Amino acid sequence: MTTHKIDGVTLTLQQGNIVAVAVDAIVNAANASLAGGGGVDGAIHRAGGPTIMQECRKLGGCPTGSAVATSAGNLQARYIFHAVGPIYRDHSNEAQLLKGAYQSCLDLAEQYQITSLAFPSLSTGAYGYPRHLAAPIALQTVIEHLHKPTSLQQVIFVLFDEKTLQAYQKALQPLLADD
Numbered sequence: 280m281t282t283h284k285i286d287g288v289t290l291t292l293q294q295g296n297i298v299a300v301a302v303d304a305i306v307n308a309a310n311a312s313l314a315g316g317g318g319v320d321g322a323i324h325r326a327g328g329p330t331i332m333q334e335c336r337k338l339g340g341c342p343t344g345s346a347v348a349t350s351a352g353n354l355q356a357r358y359i360f361h362a363v364g365p366i367y368r369d370h371s372n373e374a375q376l377l378k379g380a381y382q383s384c385l386d387l388a389e390q391y392q393i394t395s396l397a398f399p400s401l402s403t404g405a406y407g408y409p410r411h412l413a414a415p416i417a418l419q420t421v422i423e424h425l426h427k428p429t430s431l432q433q434v435i436f437v438l439f440d441e442k443t444l445q446a447y448q449k450a451l452q453p454l455l456a457d458d
């Protein structure tokens with residue numbers, strides 16, 4: 280685990296399962312129909328119970344590159360932010376859509392005035408985004424946001440495997456140097 284301070288906000292990179300993390304809001308790696316699936320999405324719905332899917336059905340969907348909020352069912356968190364990252368197919372606007380998915384979660388965090396937020400590595404599992412390209416986008420979007428006034432006191436990236444944790448650690452170094 281590594282921890283850094285960005286304008287007074289704690290930014291943590293850790294390996295683990297995102298459903299086990301105690302934060303106000305957990306970000307889900309969802310799909311545009313909010314229909315559930317594997318990976319982070321499967322883990323969140325399994326651990327959180329059926330009320331999350333009931334709320335997702337009412338919302339009906341979420342455009343790629345943005346996020347919507349539901350309650351968190353049986354999880355300790357108050358909210359789930361369902362973020363829809365792009366499927367990686369080498370099109371030119373994928374970086375922008377990935378950035379949009381993270382930014383929407385940060386905007387929801389301000390809207391709900393939450394203090395702690397946990398992200399998975401959006402799009403780098405089933406959606407195939409190379410982790411070394413996704414990590415700098417994820418981190419830069421969060422760091423830029425933390426330079427502005429925010430309700431957030433802690434942002435945690437919960438990375439499932441060692442390789443993804445290493446990619447995020449590597450991507451963070453030059454961004455910290457810029458600060």
Ligand code: AR6
Nearest residue numbers: 296297308310316317318319320322402403404405406439
């Ligand atoms: N906690 C933290 N990270 C996890 C967990 C977990 N419990 N489980 C997997 N990861 P993915 P995507 C990692 O596939 O690429 C779903 O079917 C995983 O190793 O969850 O955005 C949805 O319904 C990888 O590093 O999300 C969508 O259809 C990262 O989280 C689609 O997959 C993201 O992998 C979304 O694909």
